[in-house]
Amino acid sequence: MPGAVEEFLRYDSPICMATTRFTTEPVDVGGVEIPQDELVLLSLGAANRDPARFQDPDRLILDRRDAGHLAFGGGIHRCLGALLGKLETEIALTALLTRFPGTTLACQERDLRWRNTMMLRGLEALPLTLRR
Ligand code: HEM
Known part of the structure; x- marks a missing residue:
């Protein structure tokens, strides 16, 4: 489960965009120069x-x-709650799948709706049918 949670975070990162940054000097990123004050x-x-x-x-x-992965950012602003977030997810998914191993999606995959936001990626709802 710990490895799976890491991969979920990489594959569909809940925070797609980090908070905004400003350059205080020109920065080279992969051969592209970003000028100062951008x-x-x-x-x-x-x-x-x-x-x-x-x-x-x-x-x-x-x-x-x-x-x-970079789902929790990096450097001095790396997420302070990373360990807590991962632990909560591991506990919740383990409990769900242990109690209801036959859980299936209760709608068509194409009917799932993603929140219309740039920052926090997630589903509006995840309808499930819980089966033991
Ligand atoms: C799966 C859950 C979480 C994800 C994906 C996540 C993701 C992130 C990311 C990407 C950043 C860096 C943003 C940036 O650099 O602009 C961040 C920062 C932060 N996160 Fe989280 N986070 C999660 C859970 C939590 C929890 C549970 C807490 C607190 C209990 C928390 C507290 C913080 C704080 C305080 C910062 C700012 C750190 C700083 O600026 O120095 N996060 N988080």
Whole structure:
């Protein structure tokens, strides 16, 4: 489960965009120079699907070996609640799947709606049928 949670975070990063940054000096990112005093939006979701970093990035691989996603950001502003967030998810998913191992989606996959926001990626609702 811990590995699966890491892969869920990489594959569908709940916080797609980090908070805005401003350059205080010119910065070179992958050969592109960003001038001083620019507003910069960092797409953590895109970084987590970078084919130069992850093998077969658009596939959900629960026992992925190339770990190390940016779903919690990085550097001095890395998420303070990362360990808590992962632990809560592990506990909740383990409890759900242990109690209701036959759980299935209660709607067509195409009817799932994603929240219309740039920052917090998530479903508006996840209808499930719980089966023991
Ligand atoms: C799965 C759940 C979570 C995800 C995906 C997540 C993601 C993130 C990300 C990406 C950042 C960095 C934003 C940036 O650099 O602009 C961040 C920062 C932060 N997170 Fe979380 N977070 C989660 C849960 C939590 C929880 C449970 C707490 C507190 C109990 C928390 C507290 C914080 C704080 C205080 C910061 C700011 C750190 C700083 O700026 O120095 N997060 N989070």
